[in-house]
Amino acid sequence: MNYLSTRGHPDRKRFCEILLEGLAPDGGLYLPEHYPQVDTAMLAKWRGLPYAELAFEILSLYIDDIAPADLKAICAKTYTPEVFGTDEIVPLRELEDGVYLEALSNGPTLAFKDMAMQLLGNLFEYELARRGAELNILGATSGDTGSAAEYAMRGKKGVRVFMTSPDGRMSPFQQAQMFSLQDENIHNIAIAGVFDDCQDIVKAVSNDLGFKRKYRIGTVNSINWARLLAQVVYYFAGYFQATASNDKPVSFTVPSGNFGNVCAGHVARMMGLPIQTLVVATNENDVLDEFFRTGIYRVRAAADTHETSSPSMDISKASNFERFVFDLVGRDAGKLRSLFVDDLGRQGRFDLSGDPAFRQAAERFGFKSSRSTHADRLATIRDTDKRFATLVDPHTADGLKAAREHLAPGVPMVVLETALPIKFAATLVEALGHEPARPARFEGIEALPKRVVRLPADAEAVKAYIAQNCD
Numbered sequence: 001m002n003y004l005s006t007r008g009h010p011d012r013k014r015f016c017e018i019l020l021e022g023l024a025p026d027g028g029l030y031l032p033e034h035y036p037q038v039d040t041a042m043l044a045k046w047r048g049l050p051y052a053e054l055a056f057e058i059l060s061l062y063i064d065d066i067a068p069a070d071l072k073a074i075c076a077k078t079y080t081p082e083v084f085g086t087d088e089i090v091p092l093r094e095l096e097d098g099v100y101l102e103a104l105s106n107g108p109t110l111a112f113k114d115m116a117m118q119l120l121g122n123l124f125e126y127e128l129a130r131r132g133a134e135l136n137i138l139g140a141t142s143g144d145t146g147s148a149a150e151y152a153m154r155g156k157k158g159v160r161v162f163m164t165s166p167d168g169r170m171s172p173f174q175q176a177q178m179f180s181l182q183d184e185n186i187h188n189i190a191i192a193g194v195f196d197d198c199q200d201i202v203k204a205v206s207n208d209l210g211f212k213r214k215y216r217i218g219t220v221n222s223i224n225w226a227r228l229l230a231q232v233v234y235y236f237a238g239y240f241q242a243t244a245s246n247d248k249p250v251s252f253t254v255p256s257g258n259f260g261n262v263c264a265g266h267v268a269r270m271m272g273l274p275i276q277t278l279v280v281a282t283n284e285n286d287v288l289d290e291f292f293r294t295g296i297y298r299v300r301a302a303a304d305t306h307e308t309s310s311p312s313m314d315i316s317k318a319s320n321f322e323r324f325v326f327d328l329v330g331r332d333a334g335k336l337r338s339l340f341v342d343d344l345g346r347q348g349r350f351d352l353s354g355d356p357a358f359r360q361a362a363e364r365f366g367f368k369s370s371r372s373t374h375a376d377r378l379a380t381i382r383d384t385d386k387r388f389a390t391l392v393d394p395h396t397a398d399g400l401k402a403a404r405e406h407l408a409p410g411v412p413m414v415v416l417e418t419a420l421p422i423k424f425a426a427t428l429v430e431a432l433g434h435e436p437a438r439p440a441r442f443e444g445i446e447a448l449p450k451r452v453v454r455l456p457a458d459a460e461a462v463k464a465y466i467a468q469n470c471d
């Protein structure tokens with residue numbers, strides 16, 4: 001399988017070449033040249049496979065530069081009941097007639113990002129060993145991504161993680177999750193500033209090409225194709241659990257921010273998995289909902305990005321969206337460039353409302369969308385507790401609300417559970433008056449010794465710290 005850039009760069013690359021890269025050289029995102037197709041015979045063969053074997057089957061359609069036995073071993077080592085809590089890895093439970101929750105958040109950091117990041121950690125270790133190379137991952141986090149990356153890379157050979165976060169601005173639980181890691185290859189850097197300062201530092205360091213090369217700086221951000229590919233697997237696993245045979249359609253609702261998770265659903269659907277509808281659930285930051293309602297994609301300024309109670313969906317610009325739009329415009333790289341480079345550069349928006357491709361988007365690609373507010377979130381959390389004795393986190397609550405707006409008779413609706421409620425305890429307390437239960441392994445983590453350095457919001461200070469710790 002070869003990979004191309006959404007912006008038309010002539011080079012074609014293999015999987016392991018793009019694994020350690022971020023954007024394509026022309027600023028585009030990597031996508032496979034085509035989507036491998038599955039038919040009912042393949043689905044029949046895959047139904048009932050353990051999760052790790054299903055992952056191997058799907059990944060091997062996209063990865064032909066890792067020996068099959070090695071890839072199989074990587075999948076087997078990643079998706080274990082020890083790491084993800086159950087034999088099913090992503091168990092499905094029926095909440096009410098036809099509405100299901102797919103549990104993706106029982107990994108080490110209690111958010112769905114572990115599903116992809118744990119695989120990425122093992123792929124990185126494998127590929128770096130093969131090349132005899134090292135990588136220093138530099139990132140910025142306000143919560144879920146940073147901890148998922150650290151738990152995936154801890155103790156891995158050839159990898160160090162330098163994770164910046166805004167000092168004192170994460171929830172105490174999220175902070176404790178990260179700072180209690182004592183592994184030598186994990187470096188927590190608390191920055192005196194806000195999340196945007198952290199992101200600016202990462203950008204400034206990455207733009208210093210000399211430094212970047214000398215210290216082999218890389219990222220694990222959500223545009224990484226391997227992360228997206230890993231997420232395709234749980235759409236298949238959810239489908240098999242929600243149906244008894246392979247000719248029935250299923251719909252999915254996906255709490256969305258950077259469009260990575262739901263883009264994986266799009267890929268599964270393009271492969272031929274019978275998905276009827278993909279519902280994009282947003283919070284008050286409704287860039288994506290606005291697009292699917294109107295055809296206008298309007299990037300928000302930082303000042304217009306609301307701080308909400310489903311904070312992992314607080315985005316102003318969805319970094320994976322370009323992948324979907326590439327398919328939407330018929331994989332025409334020239335047209336894609338005119339939208340994402342010219343129009344977004346000039347006016348911060350593009351408009352497909354008059355385009356026949358957009359008007360067919362819901363029909364051809366199955367997309368629908370909804371938006372929720374803080375009040376909706378609280379109401380859904382209360383209602384789900386009262387009627388089903390089930391606690392959901394604020395992001396999953398946004399999903400449930402959206403799902404109910406797009407139910408179709410006879411079509412199971414699977415809502416992806418993107419985090420466990422304990423990660424967002426303050427909102428649960430606001431809704432219910434009490435804290436959610438905490439998995440035993442996280443009992444008392446706030447009191448553990450912390451491994452963190454505090455630095456000013458200054459890229460030079462961060463560079464000096466990296467240089468000191470890379471020998």
Ligand SMILES: *Cc1c(COP(=O)(O)O)cnc(C)c1O
Nearest residue numbers: 144256257258259260261312418
């Ligand atoms: C990252 C995250 C999301 C958003 O996922 P995207 O792939 O960025 O769309 C939603 N919910 C939670 C809990 C997350 O951590």
